[in-house]
Amino acid sequence: MARKKIALVGAGQIGGTLALLAGMKELGDVTLIDVAEGVPQGKALDLVEASPVEGFDSHLTGSNDYAELKGADVVIVTAGIPRKPGMSRDDLIGTNTGIIKTVGEAIAKHAPNAFVIVITNPLDVMVWVMREVTKFPAERVVGMAGVLDSARFRWFLAEAFGVSVEDVTAFVMGGHGDTMVPLVRYSTVAGIPLPDLVKMGWVSQEKLDQIVQRTRDGGAEIVKLLKTGSAFYAPAASAIAMAESYLKDKKRVLPCAALLTGQYGVKDTYVGVPVVIGAKGVEKIIEIELNAEEKGMFDKSVGAVKELVDVVKKMNVI
């Protein structure tokens, strides 16, 4: 059986890390595509030169030509500009909408059957643009945010509790921005919900509230430290988990930006919700029960995403 093909559009910080992870996990052959001359070629060469040492048989190539998307089973898109200190994800909207339009048209032309994962920010809007441009079925166009936000939440919890990250589960829903909704009731340590752990005295409510806020600000915390760009290791790892679930039909339950068509009372909007990812793409959108407070926060987050979609609509470029 021929190897699967993974195309990475954007060979910057996240793109390079995606290529390394996809190679090391032998998910398939990898093509890096970027407008920067020499960058995808250089990174691909550097990576294949690591393969004899690490012992992985993935073929990695780099190109400045979108035609190299041809035959891709999965396309992961990071093309765009990242945040600098003081910028919100939303500040990227003007530049990145144009880039996603160009990339989306190329994907529709060269890789019409691909499963597309968008990482470019502002995420929920960029994945909406991607779907508008490609006109792919919604189950084949998803956004990566919830896995990352949940991973940050899980790490902060594991650190606070002094337990393995493997035993912490967490759910973050809503848009990938300040209004995201970390769901405390549905997050657990070894199956014990966080509110019970507060009752048991393992963590104070105050500390838990701090962790929730740190999760919301997780991206900004890293931007502030790095100064010249935004996070890339954890975003790449998160998108790879989604790609792997698709390629191996693992049917993992992962929070992703998916197109809602009435679920949670929302229509025609991409926003973070738990989904099942398998060989058919987004195979199921899971509607969990939200209490009034959670629903209020979720609706507010959806409102923020819709406002940004309106900004893009008014730009009249797609």
Ligand code: APR
């Ligand atoms: N086609 C292909 N690549 C492009 C295009 C385009 N039209 N426009 C820009 N790029 C490339 C840039 O040349 C750069 O190499 O996208 C790459 C982006 O890489 P970085 O600047 O290193 O950004 P990165 O940290 O990888 O983040 C990418 O993901 O998380 C989001 O907010 C982040 O929007 C940003 C994106």
